[in-house]
Amino acid sequence: MNDLASLSAEDLQALETSLAQEYSYVAGNKLSLNLSRGKPGAEQLALSEGLEETINGNYRxxxxxxxxxxxxxxxxxxxxxxxxxxxxxxxxxxxxxxxxxxxxxxxxxxxxxxxxxxxxxxxxxxxxxxxxxxxxxxxxxxxxxxxxxxxxxxxxxxxxxxxxxxxxxxxxxxxxxxxxxxxxxxxxxxxxxxxxxxxxxxxxxxxxxxxxxxxxxxxxxxxxxxxxxxxxxxxxxxxxxxxxxxxxxxxxxxxxxxxxxxxxxxxxxxxxxxxxxxxxxxxxxxxxxxxxxxxxxxxxxxxxGRLREHMAQHAEILRPKFDLVENVLSAELGNLGIADWTRPQGGYFVSLDLRPGLAAQVVDMAADVGLTLTPAGATYPYGKDPVDRNVRIAPTFAELDELETAMQVLTLCVKLASVRQILSGQV
Ligand SMILES: Cc1ncc(COP(=O)(O)O)c(C=O)c1O
Missing domain, CATH: 3.40.640.10 (Type I PLP-dependent aspartate aminotransferase-like (Major domain))
Incomplete structure (x- = not known):
């Protein structure tokens, strides 16, 4: 698909109808997903269970x-x-x-x-x-x-x-x-x-x-x-x-x-x-x-003596999650001209920028179908994103299958909100 802003009003309307149908189908699934938690997943925590064996009676x-x-x-x-x-x-x-x-x-x-x-x-x-x-x-x-x-x-x-x-x-x-x-x-x-x-x-x-x-x-x-x-x-x-x-x-x-x-x-x-x-x-x-x-x-x-090795084990667990986020974002939003996002080489987050005025709406739409995102505006002082466009994605805690579904829901909400905004002639 091409840049959404270049589509005719008829094409946009048809797209809105099919995305809205998909959205109501998702709503019926009563999902409970969460991409707001910037914390390690259970598999990562398990990497450090050896901490418990380090003392073994020797406290000096x-x-x-x-x-x-x-x-x-x-x-x-x-x-x-x-x-x-x-x-x-x-x-x-x-x-x-x-x-x-x-x-x-x-x-x-x-x-x-x-x-x-x-x-x-x-x-x-x-x-x-x-x-x-x-x-x-x-x-x-x-x-x-x-x-x-x-x-x-x-x-x-x-x-x-x-x-x-x-x-x-x-x-x-x-x-x-x-x-x-x-x-x-x-x-x-x-x-x-x-x-x-x-x-x-x-x-x-x-x-x-x-x-x-x-x-x-x-x-x-x-x-x-x-x-x-x-x-x-x-x-x-x-x-x-x-x-x-x-x-x-x-x-x-x-x-x-x-x-x-x-x-x-x-x-x-x-x-x-x-x-x-x-x-x-x-x-x-x-x-x-x-x-x-x-x-x-x-x-x-x-x-x-093993910090790097330990972090490499974290990376093995996290890389597929970050790859998945990138793959879904580029498959679903690439070339549409409605979003930019980061491709981090480490850390815990992906930052997604939408068309101005849409972040709060997308976060609300996602919440309505069972996907919790970091509140819109949270990445700005006083919770106020002056352009209302930034959404933070935290992929580390979710399991891969949950992450996949969550990213599909998120990108669906982004597309639907963007199409509606373009149709309404705002921005
Ligand atoms: C940038 C940044 N600093 C600090 C923290 C919290 O660190 P700590 O657990 O050491 O208080 C986080 C947690 O997400 C973070 O993202």
Missing amino acids: TADGTDTRNYGEIRGIADARELGSELMGAPADAIIAGGNSSLFLMHLTVSTALQHGLWGDARRWSAHPEPKVLAPVPGYDRHFALTEALGIGMVNVDMGANGPDVEQARALVKDDAGIKGIWCVPKYSNPTGCVYDDATVAALAELPREAAADDFVVLWDNAYAVHDLVTPPPQLASLHEAARAAGTSNHIVQFASTSKITFAGGGVAFVSSGEDVLNALQQRLSFMMIGPDKVNQLRHSRFLK
Whole structure:
């Protein structure tokens, strides 16, 4: 089939009738499908059952620390070594924390806001309207966290190689209220893009160009080793770029094993310059006497020397799911001129862009026939996609047969909504 916009009104009407028939047939099937869950599937979780055998009565780390006891607020050395492998920063520039990197992001942003990150008088709250830059589409939980702390957000366009740094530069250089930028540098959620070297270098420089002297690059490398292709694309080290730019205390990196071992039962990491690590350590010490070091030891033993091999096993499970999504999208929507989508080389998501004004409608139409999608707008601050066109597809959790049906239903809804929109003469 050709570009839908080039069809005659009669052809479009005939197409609408047959798609609507198909849609009511699907409705009759009383489906219960879900493409909103960006979490590992059961087969992936099973890859990490060996975690349980790693302790086997031996709770001491290589340097003799008894992980059963209190202490080591920055985490055990063995876990910080694992963090080093994920973050491209030395182990002594890393805190290994509890199970959630999102928690460490909240800790960092709330500390920047209320107490300062550098042991001096700088606090984001000193500005009447602190804001951060939000590359869009982006990760909904970054936006929710920011909003929950009463910090504003300013959209920046996301491109194929990362956020538009020219736009970011122009925004930060005159507005001292802009205090930071959210980044998911590898297999970005949801577009799957990997920041190129020039973007990494430019972001490491950004704190020096910002009008705010307390600007922070929030670098959430959640998908650092979640490659689907070999050789995988390489992300330049922000740690090195920041050292070269003299901004080490103005970049904060995050990572976790949530999508490596057990989501919610892993180990999270934060890395920055020493001033920032000290500030975070101090805040943490009011909340806990030490992290779960037994779990840190489990993880370091389980993954030591075999992280790549372990991730290759994840890729074997995930590749067919991403291939299926791509195949259905190109078979059903290719050449119709009604949708664009990403073909990520790793990570957890595919980002689908529709004709402007259709995302919310398609998500609702899918829900009406039993397919749950991530709410439209979720990939934008305040849940507001200004063009109402982005839909996030999360293919990892569903089994292949469920995924196939879900993608058929999704593409049917996209076609039907698009045909109706073209017929109605909108856009
Ligand atoms: C970009 C990104 N960061 C962080 C997280 C959550 O990480 P954690 O489980 O370590 O809190 C997710 C989960 O989907 C994510 O997609």
